[in-house]
Structure formats: structure tokens, C-alpha cells
Amino acid sequence: MRTPSAAQVRSRILELCLARRTRQALDALLEWNISADESPGDWEVLARACLRQGDAETAALACTILMKAEHLHGDLAITHANRLVKQGMAGAAIRLLTAQFGDRPTNNAAKQALVRAWIEENPRVALDLFDAADDEPDLALLRVDTLRALDRLDEASSLIERLANRFPEDLRVLTRQARIEERTRNWAKAIGHWTRIMQDHPGQSTLARMKVMQLQARFELFEDAASSAAGLMWPKTADESVDLLTRIEVLQTALQSRAVRDLIIAAAAPAERGRHTPETWAQIMTMLLDSGHIGLAAWLTTQGLVFNAAAIELMQQARPLLGLSDLDLRNPAKAARITSPHVLLPALSDMARTQDNKAAADGKILLVNATLAAGGAERQFVLLVKSLLGAGLDPDRLIVALFSSADELGHGHFRVALEDLGVTIVNLQSQNASAPDLPPDYRRLLALMPRRLRADLLPLLGLCLKERPSVIHGWQDRSSIAAGLAGIMAGTPRIILTARNMQPNRRLLADGESYRGIYRMLCKAASVQMAANSEAGVRDYQAWLDLPEGTLSVLHNAIDTKAFPLLRTEPAGRGERPVRIVGVFRLAANKRPELWMRTVARLRARGRIKVQPKIVGSGPFLSEIEALKGELGLHDLVVAGNLSSAGAIYGDADILLLMSRVEGTPNVVIEAQCCGLAVAACDVGGVKEALMPGNLILPVDADPETAATLIEDWISGLDWSQQEANVLAVRNKYDVTKLADETLKLYRIDHAQVLV
């Protein structure tokens, strides 16, 4: 075929573009071998026509060809760079923009595009691009995004507040406000912002409703979350139907994993699958792999619905581990029962059996906890470190690894206290996750693990392989699981897993079931010892894991007696002074704040005892508590928020009342007794073991009237001198040196070795 002249090419391309036949124009340029080197104008005409007409795909192809020929300029380059960033190719966008506009573009649009790219690639560089005078709203919003990417949430928050004052109706501002409040756990405010978006910006109502629903679920406001979800279901018309990914998200938020499975299987039916784009299927595949649903992912590959080569290869590698024949894999329901990490446990179990001792001679001990947030278990973790050092261990032998210690996320509450102890602290998030040089078997196992577990395990395994500790000790479930697996894979000779509560399913932990299989596998390994912090916890975990009696040990809590001195010296209820009842708990469903308040209200209504109530704590139920105060007539109830010193918490109290649905060994019960308070608490978890004589155990299912009657009778007959004796007993039972002794025994380190 004769190649047309340049003029003919130009007029043909213009003609096709005007007729909105851009794809045909592209084909024509390719067929005629019109190179972008020689005729960039033709390609540019095409690219611009595509962008005008909304044919983003052809525009991207034309721009890519122009870019390769180094003829992509101006606004076209910026548009293409923005698209590259969206496609996860920030590096290419940066190269394109800097080649065109330099490292610090003066062109506003180019600068914005470059900032967007650097936010993805390295937000610190993005932050350097801003000038003090950058006051233009788009740039200001990008600065907010940069600060968010750097976890500098306080600065991001104040900047967005200033923008909100200037542009109160701007959707972009509202969205960022909501997202920042989410990150900083100001969930009530976040819900408020999203609700406003839902009401005022119909185009974003689905996203906003989803967000509201997710936040309500995190608040444990499940009925509200269900109502929000219902707003996305049974639409009036097909046009209002939400897309497949949103459907999945709605059902996942409502914990409907089986309905999610059914939804995916139904969407993959031959008559339905064409309604969803390859990108959607790619996202579903990622979601399935991230959540450990590898059987269903493997089934999708057999249906030809996965186009991602890496995912297909991963599934091919996984097939021998799935234990499914090709015939079995035809059945999606059967395939869906194959989940990770369960399916990987036999391979990990083999590893545990055959792994050699790979500890270094310096006898390091690696302690692992998720965060240093302001919680009882975290405080106990710091006490553990303190107790080990007190027993004579050199600080150089202790390494503390944390999944996060970011202050902005509230994860650094005890960091200073820990730093003061002089031990090495490693933030696993900042470890280079790809660093460990792992054998292929390990890499394959890790690739098939659920994302959250993989994210925990990979840096921890890297640390283990680098430090080669003699002991790895996981604290609480998440850390224990990661520590156990890392220890097995790294050949650590002693692996300690310590639970600090009742078994996960009682606490409705999302990962509970996957933990069960891993714990069972780990507990069969000779190097592993598991412990809980109460007899009740030991029994509960053993029953849950189907393990014989005596498998788990008890590792009691400890109390820092200096921090919790005797505060209450006078008997309560003398003369006109009311009995001061304090509740110290997070304002969440598990702690049953409503039951607590109704019980106190009934106690007051019965009239025999004057009571003065106070709650110390914060949490999602704050507004409900405030509302209930009025209904119950508890107008004098003080909700004090989070207090840190013993004096502030227990100083003006006589009795601690705790009515939780689930507890392990509650620190507040130990602390309150240590400060001389009498304690009434529901019979859950290790509460009974922690209570000294003369205190009150309430039935866990007691209604307010029953509980109030029992409390009234108990207070009337309280022997306050017994409480003083209890102070000594509590201090003795939860002595810090005992914690060190028990822990070292678990490590199999005797006192002579401590000083080595």
C-alpha cells in the first residue's frame, strides 16, 4: 500500500478525529508507520482530540508514543503525567515532568502534577517543592496530602481547618477533613464530615455513605451501620445500583464473608462476568489474595477472569499447596473453603520440625508488640522490659520491635518510658520490607499469606534473620502470631507467645479464626511455649485451641507499686459522704457502659446508699453516655476522659465498678485494689483470680436491678479493714520481680545466664 503524503495523513487524521473515530485514526497512523519522531504534530492532533472527546485510553497510547519520542510537551505532558500517577507509575511521571519543566516547575499545573507524583514516590521531596507563599487552594490541598502521606497529621489537620474556614462547601476540603479525622481516630467528627458530604454532594453520596457505615461499624454501632448499608441496597432503579466493588465492601463491613463469596461467584457467572471490567476483576483478585481467600482466587484464574500475570503465576505456584485437583477447583464453593494461612500450615509445620537452631552467640531477646498505645497490655509490656532489666539483663541484649509507634496514630504513648530504659527499639514499619534475602520457599509462603499478616511478618522475619536472637517473645495475639511464624522461619531456638486476654473469638477479633490454626500449629513445635496472664485465660485458650491441659503457662501481670500508692484510707459511706463509685474503662460496647450506668442509677434509686458516680475513659459511646445521663437522672455523673495518674483516676473514689462482657486480667482491678479501693466486677475472664477477699463478683448476665441489689448488700457489709490487707496481698501477687522470674523461666534462662 502506498504511504500517503504528509498532507493527506494530516487531513485524514483530522477528518477521523472530527468524526469521533479516534481509534481508527490511531490505527491509521500505526498502519502508515507515521512515527512521532518525524510527525509529532499528527500524533499530538490525535492525542488532543482524544482528550476532548473523552477517549482516555487512546489518548494515553498517543501520549506514550509521543513521550517515547520526547515530543510530549506542555499541558499534554501534564495530563499524561497525572494519568501515570493514577496508574501507579509515579516514577515515569516524575521523569516526564522534570524533563519538561525542571525540578521546581514554575508552571502551577506542572508543579501540582509533580507534587502528586512525588507524594507517591517520596513525600519528603514533595514537601520541599512548596514555597511559603503557596496559598492557592489546589496547592494548599496538595500540601495537606503531602503532610498526610508523611503522617504529620497534626499539621495537616490545622492546615485543612484553615482551608475549611475559607472554603466551607468545597468537597475536596470536606473529604480531606473527614479522612484526617479518621486517621486521628476522631471518629465522631469523621462521621459528621462524611454525613455532610452525603447530604450536600449527591455525586459522592455512595462513597460518603460507605465511609459512614465503616466508621459506625468501627464504633460498634452495628445497627446504625446496618441502616447505612441498607441505604445502598435495594435501590429504586437500576441506575442507582452500586458497583461490584462497593457491594463487596458493604458486605465486608457487615462481616458477611459468605455473602461476599456468593456475590463474587455470581458475578463470575458466564452471563454476568462481562458486566465488570478487567480492572474490577484485578481489584477483586487483589482483595482475595490480601484477605487470604486463595482458593477462590485460584478458581477465578480457572475462569479466565484474571489477567494479571503475577497473580496467575502466584496461583500456579500455589496449586500444589491448595490440595485441590483441577476437578475440585471447578467448584467455587469448595475452592472458597481453601484459605490462607490455614492452607500453608502444613508447610510451616514441616519447617518447624526441620529447622536448625540459628541463634547468634550473643543471646539476644527480641520482644514484639504491636504498638505502645495507651492501653493496659502496652503498660504491662513496658513493665515486662523493666522487670527483665531489673533482673539483671543487659539492655544491649533486649530488642523491642513494634509494628507502629506513630504518635499521630496514638501508638507512641509509652515510647518515652521505654526509651528511658535504654533498650533498642525497632519500628518495623520503617524496616525495608523487601530486605530479607529469603529462599524461594519462604518467598512463596509469604506471598500467599494474607496482606496484614505478611506486612507484620516480613519486616519481623528480616529482623530475626539479621539479629538471630535466642528468644523471640510476642506480646498479645497479633504480635504472638507474627513472632511465632518469624521464629519458626528464622530458626529461633525459643519462641514465647503470650496472650493478654481471653481467646480472640470472645473479643470478636476479625482475624480470630485464622489465629486459631496458626496457634495450634505453633504450639506443636518444640521451641514454642505459649502463656496467658490468668488461669482463666489459659483454660480459655486451651479449650479454643483443643490443646491438652497444661499446654499453656500463666504469666501474671505486674504492677508498678510506686505509680499506684495507697490512696483511700478512710472507710466509705460514713456520715453524709456518699460512696464514690468509679468506672475506669474504654467507652465501647464490650465494657457495657449502659449496663454500668443503669446499675448505678438503680443503686441510687433504691435509696439505701448515697452514691457519687464517675467514669474515667473515652471512646465511641461517649455521646450515648451523655444522652443516657439525662434519661437516668445521673446528671452528676462525671465523665472524666482519659486520665493518666493514679491520683487522678482513683484518688477521689471508694469503689471500682467494672461490668465488662469480656476481660482478661483487667489492670484496673489490680490497680484499684493496690490503691485501697474495694472492687465489684462481673465474673468474666481472670477477674475472679485478680480479686482479693471481701470484694464482689457479679454474675456476668446480671440485669441492673440484680446487680444493684448485690452491690447494695455488699457495700452495707463491707469490711474496709480487709481492703487494707488486700493492698499488701495484691502487691505481693503482682510483684514485678515475679514477672521477671516467670518470664526468664519461660525463656529457659537461669540467673547465671542473665549476667552473661
Place this chain on the structure above:
Amino acid sequence: MPAPDPSRVVSLLSEPEDRMTAVICDDLISAEPGLCILLEDDAANGTEDRFFTSQTAFLSRAFDPPATGRVQILLRRQDALMQKEEWERGLQLLAAVLQASPEVPVELLALTEQAAQTFATRLRRPVAVLPSKGAPVADARRTVRVNEREGTICSDTAAIDIDAWNWSRLRRTVRFDLSSVQSDDLYDCCQRCNETGATTGAIGENAFLIVVPNGVGLGHLTRMLAIADELSMQAGSRIEFWCYSQGAAIIQAAGYFVHVRHTPKHLGCRVEDWHCWEVSDLVQTLRRLKPKAVVVDGSIIDMTLIEAVRDPLCAAPDIMWVRRGMWNPLANPLPLGGAQYATAVVVPGDLAQEWDTGPTAQVDPRTQGLSITRTTPPITFAIGNEALGKAEARRALRLGRFSRRKTCLVSLGGDAFDLLGGLPRQIAEAAARAKVRLIWVRSPLARVPSPHLVQDDLRSIYPLGRFLQAFDGAISAVGYNSFHELVLRTEFPLLFVPMAHQRLDNQSERARFAFENGWADWLSPEARLQTKPVLDRFFDAVNAGAVFTHRPRIENGAAEAARFLLSPSGGE
């Protein structure tokens, strides 16, 4: 005849592998005989009624606008595979959806009264019990226990996988011991099955689908034709064949509708691809035919059949496994475990069965699931194939009306010439010495005729029993059909030549049994090097016109087999 217009169309939406889907379908159809149930979404047009078999099934599909027809949701209590929190939150979400769309009329149902009350209290809405109607039938069901943890159903002697059977079939056969059930939903399912199994009964029609495998010879096909003839004669049953045998034309010639099928080996395709197509085609046939039972003859029950009969709209046919005895002692006994999928195992009697020393002689009851076993007299092909008189038979076989020489039948099976080495030649030489004419039977399935044969003396005869009177003696392999047809229908001399290669057929013992009883001579494998005296003795007897009058005469077992298939519990 075109199907009548349904009174109502319902799109039934359930979770994959919900074992109650078949039960619900059959209950709905029993209660409303004109009902048309659609199972797949793509078959629906959006205007029909919708029935969700669980709240989970509803939630996964509740993102599209509600149907314009009636919406029914069967509420299910928590099962063993679902966490309590997931179940609670699901119910909460359902309640919120119903509350948010008060204009959509939704009927809530439950499997049992107890479940209905539970849900009514939880949701503060009326909840009815799923209706069921049907003529009461005798409740002779056995009691079984459910081991939910192991996923099994256990009788006193055996255990089967909890989902091995279509539960609509299961409930006709067993009653559940409710004290053995742990999860709430399974309790409801079992209670529902207990309450309705004896009243709903089978909704299948007087029809049978007969599966003929691709066996070595025509044994399977012959037995199945015999049984099919009896079913037609005794009850006027509608019969269709699902046939992998190359003898499909024989069935068609007998007047039956045949689905000619191919194995993956024949097609040269991947087994898993074939499996999908096969299940799909089989399901379509079962849905249309709605047979009372699928009768399968062979040494295994293929997974395609097991999977297909789980289909909720196939009227839950029984699987009746016709499985003969006399397997070789070295045969793998594992395939006998296929009985766990069968309602009954019909064992066609074998004259030599007391000499059965293989796995079929001592079947482990633990591998037999819930099936019952019925042994019938030997089954041979008879109806409409009455034996011809000598002259008629000779004419039919083009043997000439009279002959001075005696005529001997030689039937050694499909590929005997390849397998027997020099024996055909030795037979031919011995016959020549005795001046006996040999008529070689070529199996309709045999591919390569032997070069040793004179084409004039080669016949393709089926069914053999019809033409036996044309002969004065027979040399035959000892497969089930040949053996029984010859022993039960002739008096002339017989020489049995067992084919030792048959993994699942102990021909040697059959032949030896006949020899020990004086019914026939036999050429034992040990005598193969010394065949001359045996062959000469046999041909002498043929020439002498020896008569064997003491061979057994027994009623054809096909009649009893058919009676049993028509009423499996009738004779119990």
C-alpha cells in the same frame, strides 16, 4: 407434547452447595404442582417471583432493585460454618434493608416452627413455616446420626459424607436423630426432613435413566436392556439410556431413546472439561425426564452422575447400582465404596457365586453407606428375544438347513484373537480333525477380525441366546452373559475358555465351577499347553450329540430386578 404453561414462575436463589435447596424445590413443587422454578439468575426476566433460600443468599443479591414479583426469604438459623457474629450482623442487615424498603412486600419463612418463632421474635415481623404438601407414604425410614464436626451421616454400620446424597433423596430414606445435631440450622434442616420426608415422597415420574458404561464387552448393555424391557413391561416406565458403550446402536435398535455419550479418552479432551460438559448435559436430561431412579451398571459410579443427581430440579432420583459379583481376587476393592452414593446395590446373581473369592464376596459393610443390597437370580436378555428353533436359527444365521457335519459356536470375546495366542488355531485344527464346522462369533464391538478365519464362518450375532439352538456345541469365554446364557439355555456340550486378563471378572472360577458341577468342560490356564486332549474330548462329545440335562433352569433375574427398582422398599 409441549409442557403446559406454569401457574407461577419463581426464581430460586440460594447459596452454592446449600444442601436444602433440593428439599426446598421439591417442597415448593409438591405444594404447588404447576410451579416453574428457575435456578439461575440469567434465566430470569425480573418479573417473576423470587425465593431466597437464606438471608445470606438474599444479602448477596440485594443490591439490584427488588423484583416486581413476590419476594420470599427463607430465614436460616446459624450453621456450623458461620461465626455467630456474622450471622447476627447478617440478620441485622436484613432487618435494616426491609425497614428501608417498606413498600416492597416480603414474606419471611422458616424451616420449622421453632425457627419461625425465633425469627419472629428477633425481627418483630410475622414469619411463617415453609409449606409442604404431599400424600403420606409409609415411613420405613432408618434413623441416622449426623456428625457435624466430621461432616458425616452415620448409620449403625457405615458413614457417608454429609453431602454425598441429594438431601431430598436422603430424607426419603432416613430419619435424623436430632439429638446428634449441633448447629441450629442443621437441626432445622434435619427436623424439616424428618417431618416431610415421609409425606412429600419422591416427586419423580415413572421414568428411569439407565447408564451404560464403556465396558469391555456387551455385558453391561445386555443386563440393562433386560432390565429396561422388564421395567417397560411391568410398569410401562419411560426409559432413556445414557450410553458410553459402542453398542449404542443395539439399544436404539431395541427401541429405546439413547443419549450417545463419549468418554474423555474418546474425545481426547481434559477430564475436567469433559466433567463439566457431562454434568451439565446430564442435569438437563434429568431435569426434563425427572426419573424415579438412575440405574447404572458397572464397576464404578462416575462422579458426573453423583454430581448431577444433586441438582435441585432433577426430582432427586435414586441411584440404583447394578454391580455383579465374581470380581477377580486381586481386584482393588475401593470402587465398591461407590455404594455410599447409591440407594441400593442390585447384584445380578451368578450361578458360581458361592465360589466368589474376590472383594465382592466379602463386601465391607462400612463402605456401603446407606445403600441396601438385593441379589437377584442371574440376569439374561430375554423379553422379545425368545430362543428360535433349530431350523429357524440356522436359517437366520445362514448355516444351511441341514448339515452332515456338526456345527460348533466359538465365542471368545472381543479381542480374543489378540489375547489367546495360538488357541484359535488349535481350536480350528481340532475341529478339522473332528470334522466339525466352526462358526466364529464376532462381537459387534470387535475391531479386528482374525486373519485365521474364513469369512464365511464368521458371524456377528446379538443377542446370542436367541440363536443357540442352531448349534451342536459351543466354545466360549466365561463372561457373565455368555456363561449364563449357555448354561441356562442349552443342553449341548460346552467348553469354557476363561479370559484371565479380566481384572474385574473371575472367569476361571466360573468355568471351574461349571466343570465341577458337570455342566461343561473347561480349558484351564494350566492346560493351555496341552489343549489337544481337551479339544479332542470336547469335539468327540459334540459329534456324539451328548446331552447335558442336569444344567440349572432358573427364572431370569431381570424381572425381580425390575420389581425391586420399581419399589425398593416394597420387598423389605
